[in-house]
Amino acid sequence: MVPEGVSLGYARACTRDHDLESQRQQLIAAGCYDVYADQGKPGATVVRPELDACLRAMQPGNTLVVTQLDRLGRTVRGLAELLDTLKERKIAFRSLAEGIDTTTMQGRMMFGIIASVAEMERELIRERTMAGLGAATGKGGRPPRLQPHDVREARRLREHEEWSLDRIAEKFEVSRSTIIRALRQDGLAGDGYAGKKPAISPRETTRGQSAQNPGSGPNIPG
Template structure:
């Protein structure tokens, strides 16, 4: 029996339609559908698909990256497939682990996928370091201006409101006000 696995990343507004049509055309009698990141280890539908495999079955995916994003995770998943006495097939990359050439191709593609992900991470970290070195602020914009922080400190020191009241006045959370006051006290204590 051919068992299909279709996955889209959560929150990307992707559609499973193309994957489901390809898996149906490939003759999958059962298809497990999932909305989760490929880099995430906890994918319950993939786990259910692996448990459903019987000796002689074939786990079929539309594309290799639907199954995994790292070589380590891919090899772990394929070990589970092999332990069940089943095989693996990717429709897009024409990989079929029932043949030695298919197993070689799978390992090669997995290595390239992991290499690509490492290169993207390296470029991202390099870009962030370059932005920091150039003095650019990374992350969310501060919810309070320097003048608003100074006013919160002045009011708190004058006893003109609790952190909750000041938070309400400046339309920020109480923890934001407390963080401003803690930072000020730390500077004063030096």
């Protein structure tokens, strides 16, 4: 059983990180009764058995200490949830690098800021999810590859800059057929676009019409 009122340190580093011992020394110097440490592989699924053991050992009145916030988690949301759990268990928290100490007024204020940022992160994720679902529902299950402002720019490049369809497709990182469909849906033929013949590149000649018969080809030049 961990004595009441003591601090427990937690350190974490990846296998290629050599600062695990440095973290231990900092935590001991900060007055930690014991130090738990995890060492894992970068990019792997986060498994932290020593952190779990540390949290199980802690009692109300204890303090969890880390050298910096990112030792506890990779996201603001995950960190805020862990700090909430500590608060509910009446366990204090300190982060040496950021100067956070929830036993002080300033530390509690910083905790509130972290919680607010986490809430904002959750709202942004929720909004993006809903926007994605709405776009997918309205467009037969897939959002459009080109947004309206992209189509307007593609039209400008085609009409005024005389870019080839291949070059426009490369700019927007889509297929040539996507550009053609977008321009047709934008009503270019209705605006008299079909009568305009921008310069045709050699690649477009082989795809759309032969050099011997320049009048043949699709409605949209290219």
